[in-house]
Amino acid sequence: MADWWDEVYSGPREEIPWDIGVPSEQLVELIEKGEIKPCPALDVCCGTGTEAIYLAKNGFEVSAIDISGEAVKIAEKKAGEAKVKVDFRVGSVLELPFQDNSFGFVNDRGCFHVFAPEYRKWFADEIHRVMKRGGIYLLRCFSEKEPGGWGPCRISKQEIVRTFSNFKISLMEDIVLRGRKGSHRGYMCSMRKI
Ligand SMILES: C[S@@+](CC[C@H](N)C(=O)[O-])C[C@H]1O[C@@H](n2cnc3c(N)ncnc32)[C@H](O)[C@@H]1O
Incomplete structure (x- = not known):
């Protein structure tokens, strides 16, 4: 199963339908309204890390997991560029290493x-x-x-x-x-x- 996801993430980013490159308006609104406050947070199926990085920028202590090593590689690079710390893991949500x-x-x-x-x-x-x-x-x-x-x-x-x-x-x-x-x-x- 991971192979299928890895193949998707190895291809062109613009071909990945869900990978919009900005945090969703739903998450942004809840954070901006203060309805979810900074705390230890986990992003499940984090993909290329867009929302995990957004949470880290907003003061959350973030862990994030995805089954695709390719996705996590991209996510780690993006976090480095954004100069934020996220504990990215490759693994299954069905066996969370936490x-x-x-x-x-x-x-x-x-x-x-x-x-x-x-x-x-x-x-x-x-x-x-x-x-x-x-x-x-x-x-x-x-x-x-x-x-x-x-x-x-x-x-x-x-x-x-x-x-x-x-x-x-x-x-x-x-x-x-x-x-x-x-x-x-x-x-x-x-x-x-x-
Ligand atoms: C629809 S994408 C969403 C990705 C990301 N949350 C986003 O909004 O861009 C689903 C993600 O689930 C991941 N995934 C699928 N099965 C998984 C599993 N068992 N454990 C962890 N991640 C999984 C895929 O690699 C993929 O990144």
Whole structure:
């Protein structure tokens, strides 16, 4: 599986549909409003590190993980150029190399929706494990309202509620997920570990 992602990240950057090169407006708005405050943070499926670097620039102590070594190479280079420190790791979100209760914020733009249904509860439990109680998990994923069958899984609100039953959901909104080749219908969901 990592091979497929590595191949994508080895190609031209402008061909990577989700790699827009700027932090998403959803994350920026929450940070600017002070709704998510600097703390130890984890960016899951960090890709080329755009949002991890943005968080580090905004005072977060950031770890970030992606299964693609190629993506992480690009991310480390970008962090160096931005002169920020991010603890980038190559590995799977399903086996996070972090201790229990480590993070006050987990950022997810396009991570949960890469997992087939049989992995989703496992994913949620792993995120829950590494978070501090009261910490925030911010999910952005494709919704079932996005037409077509290509690319990421379409996720319904019910699926989010069911999968993250050991979190308290505080926000669930329809959003537009911007990509290089167009925009897609998605959900943003903010929830706390209870
Ligand atoms: C849609 S991209 C999103 C990347 C990034 N968050 C962004 O917004 O640009 C999905 C990412 O998930 C990564 N990925 C897929 N399976 C993974 C796994 N099991 N563990 C960690 N990362 C994974 C891929 O390498 C890819 O970078």
